[in-house]
Amino acid sequence: MMIQNPHQESMSTLFFSLNPGLIVDRVLFDGISVPHRRELHLIVIMLEKPLPPLGENRVEIEYHGKIDDRICYLQTAAEERKTLHSILLYKPGKKFSFIKPLYILLTPETNWYPIAGVTEGTFLLQGRENQFTRFSLRLRLHEPLTPISQAPFEQKGDTLVCRPNEPLPQLSLIAGPYVKNTITVDSVNYNLYRHPRHDYYLPFVSEVKDTLHAMIRDLRNSYESRLGLSYPYKELSLIETPIHFFTYVMPLRSFGEQVQPTLVLLPENGVGINDADFKAQIFRLTRRTERQNQTISTKEQQISVLRRFFESTFLFNAPLRGPRNANADASSDRLYTVFPNYYNFINVVDGDMDILLSSAIELYLKSKVETSMGEFMRFRSGITDEEKANLLLKNESLAQLLQNPESMNLAYSAVRVKSDYLFRLLQSRIGTEKFNAFIETELARHRFLSWESAEFFEKLQSEFDVPFQTLFTSWYDEAGAPGFRISDMKNYRVFEGDRTRHQIKFIVSNPSAVDGLVVIDFQLRGQGGFRPGPEFFFQFAALSTLYQRIIVVPAESAKQISLLTDEEPGSLSINTVWSQNLPLQSVHRFEEFIENRKAAPIEEERVLAVIPSLVSPGEVVVDNESPQFHILSARQTTPLQRLLKVNQNDREEYQSMRPWNIPEYWCKTINSDYYGDMILSAHFIRAGDGTHKVEWEANLPEAGHYTVFAHIARMPMRGRRGNQDFIKDFHYLVRH
Known part of the structure; x- marks a missing residue:
């Protein structure tokens, strides 16, 4: 390998990393054998003549041995590494690499080739130092296997040679008894490598061959149009891997070893990928269309399920949730x-x-192509990882959270919400289109090049007069989070000359001591939720944004927001991004827009002199988050729970509410339709005999006549098989 000293001082000692299971035979520097020593995974090379600044030389390292998987995923807690790899009821075990006579799988995490410097350790912010390298791989195989890497192999005598055209940050090697299928679309070769006997999918895609080119082109163009970037390589390969190949997603990353330059490593027979079960997807689609009295051809069915598979698996997928490894079904x-x-x-x-900074830019870009699941996620998780991270950020800085080992599972989510806030703030100052163009231009200018963070800071400062270094430092070091109240929501139809427009007004307050912002999105009526029609069966639709606006709300202030739209919106979502609010995003649905001929159309942000109170004069409010709220019945433990020693106190504070599986004890959940200050929550329980009671205790300031009200949220979802009768009567006893 050719190496260069990028520093301003000479180097007399060189450090390389190599898997500790591989034994170094000798090291040559400029063709001459030099002394070296091994320290676990490190190779320490001592030079008689130091390498000067910007000096280059050739280093050769000869080694042999086996891969030691213990070097992999050092940032993963020991307890998590001991957990079983489960796929439904099957326990296939965990393997991070394979070197067998008939199969090879080596990814960069195994450190199977020498890299300059050190590998990732257990410290969260000390990642692997990525360097662009022009790789050349030579391979001799003793069995008739198909080799796969970042470029096609060429036969040179008894040796196979791979030389990628582009400089790469990492290299992978796979070899096995693969069958290869290739389709070329717009000069890119799309390859599928599979086991010869694993062709379960063929009957379900038999009629899409003539539309596959157009489908791939359309999907790629749509993806790149939203992302603002283009695919840089000439190959993209999907590769089937053994069922027990396992990876962890490391903190501050959104992907694992399944994704490599030009390669995507898929599990055996697509196990664990919901939309790869084409038979089940076609069955559901057929049942759905029959219930809707629709007719759909076999070809249309196949196009629908294949497009869904491509979109949800490789392109417009939802943000990563839950445990950050391939063991998590969700x-x-x-x-x-x-x-x-x-x-x-x-x-x-x-x-x-x-x-x-790299994670912040990554998350900003991914937000353009991720599909928001919105309130639908409440059925699955109750509270999202981003909301959990915000609860920690209420009292901690991002720096403190990232340095706390107990918060490691929420590190990525914490960076996610803070990054979203940071880039939204920049967009509000610079303008969304200008900022997007700046990012796209800088990324294109630095393709396959290292990009100094200081250069990024200076560029923003010089072009837009934005002190990004200062913003970035406070973003990282300062503790606390803003908190918002949304009140006095009004909507009506107004007239502006001959035009009919739709007026929406509301007040957004930030009584906290921290500046914040909210993102306003209007959706057309009927958008979001489950899209109708066979093509999008059981597909949660991305909301079609009619109008978006970023509103900055300084600490201890309130604004009257007046907005106008030409088309009639069906709902308004308010995303507080980084805040104390639960849920982070609230949805306000508009039943209708009534004409108001006396009102003049207005669009403005007006700062109010006083922050409105949540409670009106003469009201006494006791919320279920208040200390005056009490659960009067103890949670019962079943004999099976006692036998298995299930600790019910380990449950999350906020649970998912599934109407088909309501628990027999009081739980808390959050939803934007509920009442509250900054936390919109409610308690729920399965209907019973009336013995499970809760109590609101109100301290009345004076004697008199009081009218008692209860806030009952709308429940738009149904129970199993369309059953809307899962909500029973509520009974209140008022003691006075």
Whole structure:
């Protein structure tokens, strides 16, 4: 390998990393054998003549041995590494690498080839130092296997040679008894490598051959149009891997070893990827269309399920949720996104805060192509990882959270919400279109090049007069989070000359001591939720944004917001991004817009002199988050729970509310339709005999006549098989 000293001082000692299971035979520097020593995974080379600044030389390292998997995923807690790899009821075990006579699988995490410097350790902010390298791989195989890497192999005598055209940050090697299928669309070769006997999918895609080119072209153009970036390589390969190949998603990353430059490693037979079960998807689609009295051809069915598979697995997938490894059913089909091939593998940020800045840019870009699940996630998780991270950020800075080992599972989510806030703030100052164009231009200019974080800071300062270094430092070091109240929501139809327009007014307050912002999105009526029609069966639709606006709300202030739209919106979502609010995003639905001929159309942000109170004069409010709220019945423990020693106190404070599986004890959940100050929550329980009671205790300031009200949220969802009768009567006893 050719190495260069990028520093301003000479180097007399060189450090390389190599898997500790591999034994170094000798090291040559400029063709001469030099002394070296091994320290676990490190190779320490001592030079008689130091390498001068910007000096280059050739280093050869000869080694042999086996891969030691213990070097992999050092940032993963020991307890998590001991957990079983489960796919439904099957326990296939965990393997991070394979070197067998008939199969090879080596990814960069195994450190199977020498890299300059040190590998990732257990410290969260000390990541692997990515360097763009022009790799050349030579391979001799003793069995008739198909080799796969970042470029096609060429036969040179008894040796196979792979030389990628582009400089890469990492290299992978796979070899096995694969069958290869290739389709070329717009000069890119799309390859599928599978086991010869694993062709379960063929009957379900038999009629899409003549439409596959157009489908791939359309999907790629749509993805790149939203992302603002283009695919840089000439190959993209999907590769089937053994069922027990396992990876962890490391903190501050959104992808694992399943995604490599030009490669996506899929599980055997697509196990764990929901939409890869084409038979089940076609069955559901057929049943749905029959219930809707619709007719759909076999070809239309196949096009629908295949397009759904491509979109949800590789492109427009939802943010990664839950445990950050391939063991999590809820997130397993989100780990195969091609996004890293548009950013992570072609743009490398260097500097003191390289990992954080790189993650912030990555998350900003991913937000353009991720599908929001909105309130639908409440059925699955109750509270999102971003909301959990915000609860910690209420009292901690991002720096404190990232340095706390107990918060490691929420590190990525914390950076996610803070990054969203940071880039939204920049968009509000610079303008969304100008900022997007700036990012796209800088990323294109630094393709396959290291990018100094200081350069990024200076560029923003010089072009837009934005002190980004100062913003970034406070973003990282300052503790606390803003908190918002949304009140006095009004909507009506107004007239502006001959035009009919739709007026929406509301007040957004930030009584906290921290500046914040909210993102306003209007959706057309009927958008969001489950999209109708066979093509999008059981597909949660991305909301079609009619209008978006970023509103900055300084600490201890309130604004009257007046907005106008030409088309009639069906709902308004308010995303507080980074805040104390639960849920982070609230949805306000508009039943109708009544004409108001006396009102003049107005669009403005007006600062109010006083922050409105949540409670009106003469009211006494006791919320279920108040200390005056009490649960009067103890949670019962079943004999089976006692036998299995289930600790019910380990449950999350906020639970998912599934109408088909309501618990027999009081639980808390959050939803934007509920009442509250900054936390919109409610308690719920399965209907019973009336013995499970709760109590609101109100301290009345004076004697008199009081009218008692209860806030009952609308419940738009149904129970199993369309049953809307899962909500029973509520009974109140007022003691006075």
